[in-house]
Amino acid sequence: MPAATPVTLSARNLSRRFDGREVVRDLSLELRRGEVLGLLGPNGAGKSTTLHMLAGALAPHSGQVTICGFDLARQPQQAKARIGFLPETPPLYRDMSVDSYLQFAARLRGAPRVGAAAALAETKRRCGLHEVGQKMIGTLSKGYQQRVGIAQAIIHGPEIVILDEPTVGLDPSQIRDIRALIRELGNVGSVILSTHLLSEVECVCDRVEIMHHGRLIYGDSSARMQQYGLQPGFVVTLLAPPELSELQAIAGVSRAEQVTATQFRILHQPGANPGATLLELAGQRGWRAEQLVPLQSRLEEVFVKITRDEAP
Amino acid sequence: MIATIALKELRSLFAAPSTWLILGVLQFIFAWFFLARLDAFLQVQSQLAQLASAPGATQAIAVPLFGAAALIMMLLVPVFTMRMIAEERRNQTMTLLATAPVSSTQIVLGKFIALLLFLLPIIASCLLMVLALGADTQLDNGLLLGNALGLLLLAASYAALGLYVSSLTAQPAVAAIAALAALFGLWLVEASATDNDSAWRLLAPTSHFESFNLGLLNSGDVVYFLLFCATFLLLAIRRLDNNRVYG
Known part of the structure; x- marks a missing residue:
């Protein structure tokens, strides 16, 4: 990754406590345009908490997040408009149809009305949702719901897409499609995804950060990670x-x-x-x-x- | 952005069959009450005509109708406010709003406006029933409009309180019961205050509605309702902000 590509997201010294227990400790990371970063770690390592802080759903106890030059705490409107976030549980309104839900998500993120229909069609095509546009979200299978979740994160064309375990609940062919989509997103913007599937990291990520007990303990390109501690x-x-x-x-x-x-x-x-x-x-x-x-x-x-x- | 949120809330309110059922039953109750009052009025009308300052149709029909509507609002509003924030939290859809470029103020106001727009036709239906009498009799328009305004302000303050209670929990049922308990408590405060000028009476929204109900347009009452709404909306906004801080 050449150093000239602009930094889209940078987090400095993030910490977060829950009931006095430090879940994330002094975490710093940087993401450049055109990069897919995999956040890897065992359960309870603080991955989801970190992603929630990066997306602005949770305020860090200390530290700072900058999104495309906007401070997430001081200029939340500008910063958040550039993020698409899929939490672990997709934030879906079960009583809405896929189309109206995605339109709502786009408008909520301040996407322009002009070209909204085209953006909707394009997003549905990318996520394989063109057949279920009129269906109620509650009636869809888990895999489709997950895809709707991904669709709401990308419909407004964000520069940074944050995905918390995006391929959970999908079947193998869907996983392949979504991984191809993530790669595609990583070519134009930046993507952070958390996962505990190592094969996912191998397939789609340019860079890996490993989290353990709330800290980043290892970060490198995913190709180099495979050489870790190995005698040639x-x-x-x-x-x-x-x-x-x-x-x-x-x-x-x-x-x-x-x-x-x-x-x-x-x-x-x-x-x-x-x-x-x-x-x-x-x-x-x-x-x-x-x-x-x-x-x-x-x-x-x-x-x-x-x-x-x-x-x- | 407020409009986007309000529109979405209205759409999901009207997408639920239970909403239509409640609206239908409500209209039936109002119509029943209205016709019963009308019937009673017609029976005593000839005797009333001999009195010097007899109560008119508005006073005999509209005033009790709006009084009953105010009581029903107490039971009705919590049913609709309970889902507003608590259910978003339970279904984890709050994350969508929290990570979107909208402030907590916009979220709360959007939901509050949706509630008002939803309650407006219920109040309007009461008004329209009474106005239907206007074809054959002289109506006291001032009293009628005062009642409608009072009912709207009362419903708005109930909605604000309900929204705040809904923002405290992740369980819609708990939110409904807690809001109902709070409203009932305020009503009891008024009912238990024997002294007419007691300061306790000033606490209860129902006592302020009473002056509207009697046709008194007192600016103090209007200010009370506006303050009541503002207080609970601000508390709800603060609560959502704190959500981001405390998780």
């Missing part, structure tokens, strides 16, 4: 394997171990990848190299590792 290495399959000591002797290899009869796990120092040398040798000595797979830990493992490392 790869698994190589050799159909005519040599002695283990021969592999061990290759320059740069710090450790070689046999996994199966034909598979070897090779660990090496960061920045000194012996892959090329190994493949060259394999060609010369006839080891019949079949494949070489870089070691990559699963996000689940990384997540557990990070939260455990940070635990007091």
Whole structure:
């Protein structure tokens, strides 16, 4: 992400207590245009509280939120007009039809009347709601209700979309659609989403912040997160394997171990990848190299590792 | 923005079948009462004609009708105010309003105006029934309008109180019962004050409505109702603001 893209949302030193218990502690984060940020954390980490504070539904006990240059506490009208928020429970009026609800949501957020019909049609198309426009929200299934919830957050074309667990209750194909939509939103504006699904982070997020006990304990690009605490290495399959000591002797290899009869796990120092040398040798000595797979830990493992490392 | 909220509230009020049922039953009660009074008036009309300053049709029919309507408002308004804020909170739709670029003042005023617009036709229906007599008899228009204005102010202050009570809880049923208890309490304050000039009487909205009911247009009563509304609306606004602070 080039540093030149403007910062759309910045939060500084947010804290929030409930009944004397500190739920969010000294939290700071920044979001740039064109970025999808995943807020990841175990249950009760303070994700929802954080998102409510960013959206202006809850006032922080200390700290400041700035939305596109507007202070959320001092200029709430201007700041909030630029946010679309989907809370954990979608804020739906069950006795309204989808169309009139979305129109109400748009007008409430100060969307102009001119082009309101076009915005409604476009939003329904993006969220796959074109068939249920006239239906009462209360009669819709959970998945459709969730989509209406997402639709109300984006109908006024906000610069920042805040989604609290957006894919809960959706079936796999709907999840795929919504993830594509989130990616699309992230291209034009910025998106923050909270989730406890690691695959979601892997699919849609550019950046990850991990929350634990009300603090951000780790933040990086989601690609780099997969490398966390991992010694670099790869698994190589050799159909005519040599002695283990021969592999061990290759320059740069710090450790070689046999996994199966034909598979070897090779660990090496960061920045000194012996892959090329190994493949060259394999060609010369006839080891019949079949494949070489870089070691990559699963996000689940990384997540557990990070939260455990940070635990007091 | 206030209009957007008010319009939405009105729409959801009229979308509920129970609203229409209540309005229908109410109209039936009013019509029954009106006809009963009219019947009674016609029976004693010949005797009244011999009195020097006999009560006219307006005084004999409209005054008791509006008096009864004022009592019914006490039971009716909490039924409609209970959902206004408590249900938003229970269904977690309050978040939509709280994160939209609208202030708590706009939210409360929007809902209050929706309630007034909803109560207006109920009051108008009472007025229209009496005005229907105008074809055959002389009506005291001043007394009639005074009564309608008084009823409107009374209903508005009940609505303001109901809205505030609704903002205190997340349970519509609790909001309804609490608002009813508060209104009933205020009414009891008036009923239990034996002394006519007692300061306690000044507390109750019903005693201020009484002067309207009798045809007295006292600016003090108007000020009382406006202050009553303003106080409870401000309390409701503060309560919503505090919601953001205390969660």
